[in-house]
Amino acid sequence: MISLSKIYDLAPIWLQNVMVTAAGYRNNRTRYGLAYYEYKKFLKVFDTLPLSKKLEHQRLELVRFIRHARDNSEFYKKSYKDIDVNAIQSLEDIKRLPIVDKEMLRINANEVFTITREDAIEGHTGGTTGKSLVVLMTPDDMMKRMAMLDHFKERVGFKHRSMRRATFNGKHIVPPAQKKKVFWRYNHACKQMIYSSFHITEKNAGYYVKSLNSFKPHALDGFFTCMIDIANYIERKNIKLDFRPVGIFPTSETLTDSGRDLLEKVFNCKVYDQYASSEGAPFVTECKDQRLHIELASGFFEYFQEGSSNEILVTSFTTHGTPLIRYRIGDSMVLSKEDNVCSCGMHTPLVESIRGRELDFLYTAEGAKVNAGNVANLFKNMPNALIRAQTRQEELGQILVLLEVDKEAYKQEYDDLLRDEFLHKFGSDTQVFIEHVDEIPRERSGKFRMVKNLVPGE
Ligand SMILES: [Zn+2]
Incomplete structure (x- = not known):
């Protein structure tokens, strides 16, 4: 039997658009039902409540959710057997x-x-370690999560499904044999142009920009590194954009300050970060003033260990199918010490910074870790001729930097500039090798890893 993906690959592009749209409508059925609309209405009201009322709601949800897990999940029933669950009344x-x-x-x-x-609606979570986990979500939880995301975007002016969005994701929408330079498909069900993350090369980037200019999206979302590649190209080639998005909503990858600055400059709009996860963590979202707010209706965050590290545990109220209670998700967060007042007017606890899994880092010769954000900063002062860079480390004391450059604009001495930046950060005991390549490949997931730590034991 021919599989659906085979049929898709053989179909002409117009028919592929129809198939993508059909899948979009199918998805909409599980995402935008009664629970979605009711929850969205609730969230609008919830935003206006004083902090004390929000915290009380969170407390009640927590108590209710823990009982749900004990009553419905064999695993939690067993692990709570010696605990008086009914006595748990507070955070x-x-x-x-x-x-x-x-x-x-x-x-x-x-x-x-x-x-x-x-x-259930099945969710998969991967992670860089390769460990995979299947989570089962109830349709209601799925809808609530969608409502939460759409609500977050609406606060800053983007209305999902009535405005156009350009999405960069890891879906394989371009068949391997395709010759045409059409690296996107249209999902009419969500007014969404899906752009392939696998084909953004120096040769193809111009086609992407042309498509964006004719599509004129109100928002960009998806992989941060893809948008960076496009923005970088637009800036280097000095291309004029015929649209100005309401906002940019990156997902799935940790943001860097330099990348965010570039996107805001090139697209002339704000970038709004969010924290969510495929296993269903509670949300943290940026407001119109770009501060990170904990979405108190979605769950509860606590530190894994008080004091020493910023690793968090999550308890998420939208995980009825696969309850997450005090779940060690592997991410870190710095909660704000300030009073929880933000200029945007929303009253909730604030988060200073979020760090994804602390796996992406390089070592100094002495074995100290330099995280991906700091590595990204080393490229910040480079002249405008870099297309992409990846740093790899296979042993302490050595770093390989792969560069994809704009050959017309790049000058050989830039290598020295860059080597200098690295030596300042990593110390002169570290040897820095710079290698120029035609193309740095993406991971199989479609994400791009700027830092690859291949030191044994990692
Ligand atoms: Zn705010």
Whole structure:
């Protein structure tokens, strides 16, 4: 039997657009039902409540959610068997419950799930370590999560499904044999142009920009590094844009300051960061004044260990199918110490910074870690001739920098500039090798890794 993806690959582009749209409408059915509209209405009201009322709502949800897990999940029933769950009444009390990590969920998946696969929307979470986890989501939770995301964008002026969006994601929408320079497909169901993240090369980038200029999206979303590549190209070639988005909403990759600055400059609009995750973590979103707010209706964050590190545990109220309670998700967050007042008028706890899994880093010769954000900053002062860069490390004391450059604009001495930046950061004990390549490949997921740490043991 011919698979659906085979049929897709053989179809002409117009028919592929129809197929993408059909899939879009199918998705909409599971995303935009009654629970979606009701929850969105609720969130609008919730935003206007004073902090004390929001916290009380969060507390009640927490109490309710823990009981749900105990009553419906074999796994939680067992792990809470010696705990008086009914006595847990506050955010503080939750510390009596055991911490759960990804491996525990993976091994015990069938006992963790409270619903069957037939009744669920399946989610997969990968992560750079290669460990994968399947989560089962209830349709209602899925809709609530969509409502939360759309609500966050609406606060800053983007209306989902009535405005156009350009999405850069890891979907394989361009068949391998395609000759035409059409690296996007249109999902009419969401007014969404989906751009392939696998074909953004120096040769193709111009086609992407042309398409964007004719599509005139109100928002850009998806992989941060893809948008950076495009923005970089637009800036280097000095191309005039015929549209100005309402906002840019990157997902899935950790943002860098330099990348954010570039996007804001090139597209002439603000970038709004968000924290969510495929396993269903609670949300943290940026407001119109670009501060990170904890979405109190979505769950609860606490530190894994008080004081020493910023690693967090999450308890998420939209994970009824695969409950996450005190889940060690692997991310870090710095909660703001200031009073929780933001100039935007929304009253919630604020987050200073979010760091994704702390896996992306390089070592100094002495073995100290330099995280990806700091590595990205080393390229900040480079002249405008870099297309893409990747740093790789296979052993301490050595760093390989792969560069994809604009050959017309790049001068050989830029290598020395860059080497200098690296030596300042990593110390002169580190040897820095710079290699020029035609193209730096993306990962199989479609994401781009700027930092690849291949030191044994990592
Ligand atoms: Zn704010």
